[in-house]
Amino acid sequence: MKALFVEDAYLSTAEARVTTVREDGGIMLDQTCFYATSGGQPGDTGFLERTNGEKIIIAGTVTGESKSEIIHIPAPGQPVPEAGEGAVMHIDWERRYNLMRMHTACHLLSVVCPYPITGAAVSETDSRIDFDMSETIDKAEVTAKLMELVNANHPIFTQWISEDDLAANPDLVKSKNVRPPRGQDRIRLVCIGEGSAIDSQPCGGTHVSETAEVGEIHIGKIEKKGRENRRFRIRFGPAPD
Structure with missing residues (x-):
């Protein structure tokens, strides 16, 4: 198939x-x-x-x-x-496009918060990423940095590398618990920015082609899930006053 x-x-x-x-x-x-x-x-x-x-x-x-x-x-x-x-x-294109925008937003959040990812879930309106971190961070500051990346309209593209290339560059994998599937001879990277200047990580999902397509987003909530785990909620639209 x-x-x-x-x-x-x-x-x-x-x-x-x-x-x-x-x-x-x-x-x-x-x-x-x-x-x-x-x-x-x-x-x-x-x-x-x-x-x-x-x-x-x-x-x-x-x-x-x-x-x-x-x-x-x-x-x-x-x-x-x-x-x-x-x-x-x-x-259902409207649903898919919202998921593409939101999945891309999750990648941007992993750039703003460069910590190991312990879990993630994408939905049409509200997504989450769990990070292995103990630091306190301000959600308004994270939102501002996310919107900087969105508004800069960085290109998003995919490229393929070999499994040996991935083994030689283990930092490309941001997930702490999940590794890209092996045995297919090649790994798909989702890259952000000219020459992957902003980000590059293995991912099989669907994404928009420019960061501006994500639209306005904000961090709705940061939850403490254990001593060294923080859950970030990403939502579409402006942050509420």
């Missing part, structure tokens, strides 16, 4: 062919623009348009036994396609 979103996060519709309909109803295609739940980012929703015009509503997208196996989960009561038939994929 070809994961089209890996190279083009802005691809919201594309043609595909059904390869398998699983016993649990999950649909597998020869290629997909639907992102599957991974790395704290939820899987895409949307629909498949059959050649007869019927729609199969997709309520979620997950991975199977490996990251390369992407399963489209139909909502209850949907038509069941047959293996071999063609379909046009349509992701």
Whole structure:
């Protein structure tokens, strides 16, 4: 299965062919623009348009036994396609774009707060990152630094390195508990700034192409989760007065 979103996060519709309909109803295609739940980012929703015009509503997208196996989960009561038939994929673009903006905001926060990451979760309106840190930090100061990066409109792009390159540069991995998957011969980096001047880290998620697309964001709350763990809540819009 070809994961089209890996190279083009802005691809919201594309043609595909059904390869398998699983016993649990999950649909597998020869290629997909639907992102599957991974790395704290939820899987895409949307629909498949059959050649007869019927729609199969997709309520979620997950991975199977490996990251390369992407399963489209139909909502209850949907038509069941047959293996071999063609379909046009349509992701819920508004939802996906908000997740792209928010996931990018999480990367920016990891630049402003350069501490090991112990957990993260991305949603459409409110996301969190947990850092291994004991320092006290002002949320207004963090918000101001985030908006500096957003307003500078740094380019965002991906590049590939080998597993050996990653092993030689372990500081690229910011997560304390999760390591990029091995055995695929190459690692995808998400880079921010000309020549990766702002940031570069392994990530398989979807992101916007310029930091200005993130829009206005703020730190809504910083929670203490243990002696050396702080949870930062990122929210869209201006900080409340």
